Amino acid sequence: MKITDVKVKKVRVPLAEPFHISLGVITHAVSAVVAIETDEGLTGYGEGAPGVLITGENLEGTIAQIHMLAEKLKDTDPTDLEAVYWIMDRASAHAPCGKTAIDIACHDLLGKKTGLPVYKLLGGYENTIDTDMTVGINSPEIMAKKAAAHVAAGFDTIKTKVGTGLEEDIARVKAIRQAVGPNVKIRLDANQGWTPKEAVGIIERLNEFDIELVEQPVPAWDIEGLAYVTNHSKVLIMADEACFNAKDAMNLARHRAVDLVNIKLMKCGGIREAQKINAICEAAGIQCMLGCMAEETNIGVTAAASLGAAARNITRADLDAVFSLKELPIGGGMTVENAKTIHLPRTGGFGFEDLIFD
Numbered sequence: 001m002k003i004t005d006v007k008v009k010k011v012r013v014p015l016a017e018p019f020h021i022s023l024g025v026i027t028h029a030v031s032a033v034v035a036i037e038t039d040e041g042l043t044g045y046g047e048g049a050p051g052v053l054i055t056g057e058n059l060e061g062t063i064a065q066i067h068m069l070a071e072k073l074k075d076t077d078p079t080d081l082e083a084v085y086w087i088m089d090r091a092s093a094h095a096p097c098g099k100t101a102i103d104i105a106c107h108d109l110l111g112k113k114t115g116l117p118v119y120k121l122l123g124g125y126e127n128t129i130d131t132d133m134t135v136g137i138n139s140p141e142i143m144a145k146k147a148a149a150h151v152a153a154g155f156d157t158i159k160t161k162v163g164t165g166l167e168e169d170i171a172r173v174k175a176i177r178q179a180v181g182p183n184v185k186i187r188l189d190a191n192q193g194w195t196p197k198e199a200v201g202i203i204e205r206l207n208e209f210d211i212e213l214v215e216q217p218v219p220a221w222d223i224e225g226l227a228y229v230t231n232h233s234k235v236l237i238m239a240d241e242a243c244f245n246a247k248d249a250m251n252l253a254r255h256r257a258v259d260l261v262n263i264k265l266m267k268c269g270g271i272r273e274a275q276k277i278n279a280i281c282e283a284a285g286i287q288c289m290l291g292c293m294a295e296e297t298n299i300g301v302t303a304a305a306s307l308g309a310a311a312r313n314i315t316r317a318d319l320d321a322v323f324s325l326k327e328l329p330i331g332g333g334m335t336v337e338n339a340k341t342i343h344l345p346r347t348g349g350f351g352f353e354d355l356i357f358d
């Protein structure tokens, strides 16, 4: 099989309601959707959803990068995943988002060619994965009400953002715990908001409300600081912005800096690199979570869920971006049961319906 063309389409889907995080407000999912066409008549779909606050990439740059990579990949066999990846990595340093779009589409093609769903190609441990649900920043009353509604719908884990001020954080987490009762897990994301010493003190206070884990308490570059927090906290500490790729994972493992790692396809450059992160973490005794960008659609989330379900060391998922989309840009792919359980289709590839590109 050979790549004959790579088409790119800008997709902009409104969210049901604006999503507030400590860094700003998100109103739309915006991503570059790709279709890789081949000489065998099969088409693979993928997407790159840049999160400028996390990776520094934007949509225009991602689209330009995909066009550039497409030139280099012409006539390559898209099912030779390692070869595709090597071509992309030599053509462009960093810039994971465009590579992710192509990597997802190549996995879709491998699945279509072999007739196997991607979760089976990646290990096939399970074909489902449960996700948490995030409550955006708002008044404690509104956050508590939303958390209770999510739990009533079927979710058993609520994630929320902290790091905007100790008293506010305590009021929010307290209100959520009171609203959801003792049996629901609450996980927090500080998005680099604290110094190491602040983090240890604040996490201890927030843990009065029984916290499952805290994501990225300190700045991304501060590995020693992250290790300090991990060594001085009872609560599990997870790297997010501190772990983009397999080399970051190696560095975190070497310094015993974290208990957990949050893998996102848009940070690392695709499923292939994500598998390498997970392998390093598993060898180091670090469990992983599969996360997503708030801007992602059901294309990226189906790909992420396929890896999350397939790998035994990926024990958690934060793949809730699809729940806030007003409409889905593509048919097929993942389905959801009991609010929280993502099911992967058993057809070849990711099971997406064909999309018209103009």
Ligand code: MG
Residues within 6 Å of the ligand: 189, 191, 215, 216, 240, 241, 262
């Ligand atoms: Mg995070």
